Amino acid sequence: MRRLNVPLGDRSYDVVVGRGVSAELASLLPATAQRAAVITQDGIPAEIVLPGLDVETFVIGQGEGAKTLHTIETLVRGFAGMGLTRNDVVIGVGGGMVTDVAGFAASTWHRGIPVVHVSTSLLGMVDAAIGGKTGVNLPEGKNLVGAYWQPTGVLCDLDFLDTLPPREMRCGLGEMAKYHFLTGDDLLAMDLEARVARCIEIKAEVVASDEREGGRRALLNYGHTFAHALEIATQHELAHGEAVAVGLIYAAELGFELGRIDAARVQEHRAVVAGEYDLMTNPPLGLDADELVSLMYRDKKAVGSGLTYVLDGPAGLEVVSGVGETQVRAAMARILG
Incomplete structure (x- = not known):
């Protein structure tokens, strides 16, 4: 298990990488939380057990077509129904689409409440779940509506990758190839845990130097x-x-x-x-x-x-x-x- 840090002053947070690290989820939650809104999708093999918390699960649609403002409205109305407060927490469990949506929903509810990501895809682990970019699509373009909202912690449990479809693995490799040209690192020479951790280190360092993409962070695009x-x-x-x-x-x-x-x-x-x-x-x-x-x-x-x-x-x-x-x-x- 590797515990990496995204250094953002009083908003710094840990990213935990390794097999079986989902068991660390409770350690990343805010101490004030009494309720947790878990956002996920059908088919994601993750069981969230949080003794002592009132947990409600929201299942959103698959694909970019569900990454919309309508989905955000449905979620936040669900938050209202469960009585979610500023002291509680949103937990995004899934790939990049889920963490984008969960992060944006958390950023808008009561003008921002804590969010923790449990990333279940390679693309999410090396890119989408790290750095605080959240957002949804419009018919006019991708990710045009969103916010910068840093999580309070991220889990990258490599066990999820064992059952990831080959196409989803290739999606993660597409983002990983980007890091090759950003740094020149031979990521494929590393084992999987080291490779994922190195991508996170690269992104964390860039995000820490330019959180809101005023300059250097744009290179990640x-x-x-x-x-x-x-x-x-x-x-x-x-x-x-x-x-x-x-x-x-x-x-x-x-x-x-x-x-x-x-x-x-x-x-x-x-x-x-x-x-x-x-x-x-x-x-x-x-x-x-x-x-x-x-x-x-x-x-x-x-x-x-x-x-x-x-x-x-x-x-x-x-x-x-x-x-x-x-x-x-x-x-x-x-x-x-």
């Missing part, structure tokens, strides 16, 4: 601008981690188009994503370039005129704004085939 457009354009048939894998290749092609990196560095991206992580590097056929460009203009990371991306370059990853549509489309043409 490498590959995500195109990825989010792909998710919406495919009506979420392409899962988040799969879209991020393709987004990493697109970002490399765009960096090449802008003269920031050479062809060898683009090939290195393809070798890492396809070769080392065994992930897809091209989106499904038949996507419309105009729709994808329009979706990227709605991206919440956009700054000023033009489009904004995190791109590789001589100094490593950087946020680049004002990218012209000509280059955006040229890079897209190479991966749309």
